[in-house]
Amino acid sequence: MEKAKNKKKSSAISLEQFVSTMTPLIDMEKEAEISASMSSVSTRNLDSAQKRGSTILNLKCVDAQTGLMGKTLLEFQSNKGDVLPAHKFGTHDVVVLKPNKADLGSPPLGQGVVYRLKDSSITVAFDDIPEDGLNSPLRLEKLANEVTYRRMKDTLIQLSKGVQKGPAADLVPVLFGERPPTVSKKNVAFTPFNSNLDHSQKDAISKALSSKNVFLLHGPPGTGKTTTVVEIILQEVKRGSKILACAASNIAVDNIVERLVPHRVKLVRVGHPARLLPQVLESALDAQVLRGDNSSLANDIRKEMKTLNGKLLKTKDKNTKRDIRKELKTLSKEERKRQQLAVTDVIKSADVVLTTLTGALSRKVEGTSFDMVIIDEAAQALEIACWIALLKGSRCILAGDHLQLPPTIQSVEAEKKGLGRTLFERLADLYEDEVMSMLTVQYRMHELIMNWSSKELYNSKIKAHPSVAAHKLSDLEDVKKSSTTEPTLLLIDIAGCDMEEKKDEEDSTLNEGEAEVAIAHAKRLVQSGVRASDIGIITPYAAQVVVLKMMRSKEDKLKDLEISTVDGFQGREKEAIIISMVRSNSKKEVGFLSDRRRMNVAVTRARRQCCLVCDTETVSSDGFLKRLIEYFEEHAEYLSASEYSNE
Numbered sequence: 001m002e003k004a005k006n007k008k009k010s011s012a013i014s015l016e017q018f019v020s021t022m023t024p025l026i027d028m029e030k031e032a033e034i035s036a037s038m039s040s041v042s043t044r045n046l047d048s049a050q051k052r053g054s055t056i057l058n059l060k061c062v063d064a065q066t067g068l069m070g071k072t073l074l075e076f077q078s079n080k081g082d083v084l085p086a087h088k089f090g091t092h093d094v095v096v097l098k099p100n101k102a103d104l105g106s107p108p109l110g111q112g113v114v115y116r117l118k119d120s121s122i123t124v125a126f127d128d129i130p131e132d133g134l135n136s137p138l139r140l141e142k143l144a145n146e147v148t149y150r151r152m153k154d155t156l157i158q159l160s161k162g163v164q165k166g167p168a169a170d171l172v173p174v175l176f177g178e179r180p181p182t183v184s185k186k187n188v189a190f191t192p193f194n195s196n197l198d199h200s201q202k203d204a205i206s207k208a209l210s211s212k213n214v215f216l217l218h219g220p221p222g223t224g225k226t227t228t229v230v231e232i233i234l235q236e237v238k239r240g241s242k243i244l245a246c247a248a249s250n251i252a253v254d255n256i257v258e259r260l261v262p263h264r265v266k267l268v269r270v271g272h273p274a275r276l277l278p279q280v281l282e283s284a285l286d287a288q289v290l291r292g293d294n295s296s297l298a299n300d301i302r303k304e305m306k307t308l309n310g311k312l313l314k315t316k317d318k319n320t321k322r323d324i325r326k327e328l329k330t331l332s333k334e335e336r337k338r339q340q341l342a343v344t345d346v347i348k349s350a351d352v353v354l355t356t357l358t359g360a361l362s363r364k365v366e367g368t369s370f371d372m373v374i375i376d377e378a379a380q381a382l383e384i385a386c387w388i389a390l391l392k393g394s395r396c397i398l399a400g401d402h403l404q405l406p407p408t409i410q411s412v413e414a415e416k417k418g419l420g421r422t423l424f425e426r427l428a429d430l431y432e433d434e435v436m437s438m439l440t441v442q443y444r445m446h447e448l449i450m451n452w453s454s455k456e457l458y459n460s461k462i463k464a465h466p467s468v469a470a471h472k473l474s475d476l477e478d479v480k481k482s483s484t485t486e487p488t489l490l491l492i493d494i495a496g497c498d499m500e501e502k503k504d505e506e507d508s509t510l511n512e513g514e515a516e517v518a519i520a521h522a523k524r525l526v527q528s529g530v531r532a533s534d535i536g537i538i539t540p541y542a543a544q545v546v547v548l549k550m551m552r553s554k555e556d557k558l559k560d561l562e563i564s565t566v567d568g569f570q571g572r573e574k575e576a577i578i579i580s581m582v583r584s585n586s587k588k589e590v591g592f593l594s595d596r597r598r599m600n601v602a603v604t605r606a607r608r609q610c611c612l613v614c615d616t617e618t619v620s621s622d623g624f625l626k627r628l629i630e631y632f633e634e635h636a637e638y639l640s641a642s643e644y645s646n647e
């Protein structure tokens with residue numbers, strides 16, 4: 001008991017401490033992002049910017065489409081070859097379009113949001129189509145996302161000023177350990193909308209419904225965290241609550257939208273249409289605004305203004321001109337008012353407003369308060385980002401798993417100083433089981449894949465649901481039983497096979513020999529009938545992703561095989577996962593492989609087969625990884641990489 005109290009003390013942080021620690025860290029992180037983007041003064045020339053991935057040179061515009069709620073989608077391909085050069089652009093990034101040879105600081109032809117990314121093309125959504133210059137060679141530059149930082153800074157300022165009067169006035173002291181969390185006396189009974197919920201999900205939902213300020217839903221891999229979040233939202237709506245549902249990423253928000261839509265909840269998704277999944281566009285704020293009465297009134301006003309503008313150009317009489325200008329001014333005011341009303345109408349009438357955490361500070365939701373704020377993937381969000389949403393509600397539910405990877409931090413120093421410590425983790429330490437419930441039935445992995453993770457990270461509390469506990473690759477349609485498809489766990493050892501790691505120009509580690517083995521195993525799986533799209537190769541190192549992708553491009557049958565960093569694959573799953581661990585050196589250095597959260601994410605992406613490719617001698621130098629290898633040695637099919645040579 002005493003120990004628990006001490007622990008509480010050490011993990012408690014006051015609001016003042018939080019604000020003063022985080023303010024400089026946010027600046028550091030912003031600087032780090034800016035220096036990785038084109039806005040950096042250190043970017044002296046375009047070629048070096050392309051090498052660093054912050055610009056893509058020599059593009060041609062191959063397609064233009066309109067549609068996405070008034071946006072124009074332009075698709076670009078490289079003038080130089082089939083595949084775009086290596087770059088660091090991601091979907092949803094803000095980019096500017098310029099003539100290929102324009103000076104570094106020159107004005108752009110347009111600014112937009114990356115809508116779609118393929119190996120061979122990039123599609124960007126622009127508000128206005130650039131009028132000229134699309135027929136000449138072009139380049140795209142990635143911008144630092146300054147809005148996010150501004151919003152986080154604004155939130156820190158708001159916190160520092162005190163929030164005694166805001167909707168979160170009673171929540172803030174609980175989240176900073178000044179007041180204990182409370183629950184309503186009775187155990188809340190509910191009739192589930194989803195009749196398949198398991199006992200741990202029902203138990204968690206009941207606790208969430210009875211929490212008066214904060215509840216943590218701890219969802220280990222594949223345990224139906226989002227399923228549970230959706231049920232909580234439905235139950236809360238039934239009780240008359242107005243809810244703000246958020247996540248750090250757009251995809252996680254859309255995931256919830258998709259699952260709520262069939263229940264006919266009154267909901268609205270706030271966000272730039274280019275950042276939303278096509279299947280949720282109907283729920284988008286922009287789409288609902290366009291359908292509203294105020295919006296058609298605004299449209300009529302715009303038409304009237306157009307006619308007046310025409311008259312203004314024709315008329316020569318000064319007095320008439322003055323009268324028209326006056327009328328235009330009034331109409332313009334009215335048009336803006338109608339537009340705003342159209343937005344307010346939609347937000348007001350919605351029971352659930354869904355947006356990313358930073359989107360919660362958009363002007364569109366300004367002034368709206370909520371009975372409950374739900375944050376999914378909360379263990380992958382910066383604490384400050386969570387506060388953007390939290391300040392709008394009086395109760396909160398955070399869903400996540402602090403034993404998987406935390407948010408990515410660019411600034412090494414800010415990370416060291418605690419920017420990456422999440423609110424979820426902090427509250428889990430502060431209040432432990434008092435406010436937290438863990439889901440314990442998982443619906444993804446074969447038991448053997450799950451057991452290692454359950455024992456190492458979740459006190460052996462996770463059970464595999466019978467529907468997945470013994471499933472194998474060969475149970476899938478068209479998959480043959482073979483020595484490649486039968487094992488659930490495989491360990492391919494590259495020790496002693498002359499496959500030493502190397503560094504690339506950016507100092508990221510790669511291992512070509514190991515990549516060949518991983519690709520060879522993927523080929524064997526495909527030969528046994530496993531669809532390439534059901535296989536994923538994941539690796540901790542970005543340079544290894546590039547090597548693997550190059551090898552994939554030579555194998556037509558592997559076109560649909562997914563290759564990603566482990567960090568980039570969090571939240572996803574595949575029937576078969578091949579993990580390329582890369583490290584192989586005489587010093588036995590393992591770098592950030594030793595972060596148990598990273599290996600936890602890696603292994604638990606696999607549904608029916610997990611194949612570990614590694615140098616067992618190197619990686620066993622770390623205690624945690626040694627236990628992983630021992631687990632595989634005991635339960636996996638063991639093969640030497642030499643058996644894959646020349647394939």
Ligand SMILES: Nc1ncnc2c1ncn2[C@@H]1O[C@H](COP(=O)(O)OP(=O)(O)OP(=O)(O)O)[C@@H](O)[C@H]1O
Pocket residue numbers: 196197198201219220221222223224225226227228443444570571572
């Ligand atoms: N009670 C249940 N009965 C049957 N299937 C379930 C149940 N709960 C969840 N599932 C299934 O398990 C899978 C994972 O669920 P969900 O997407 O909610 O998980 P998650 O925990 O959010 O995932 P992640 O591991 O990515 O965080 C889904 O296919 C879902 O349909």
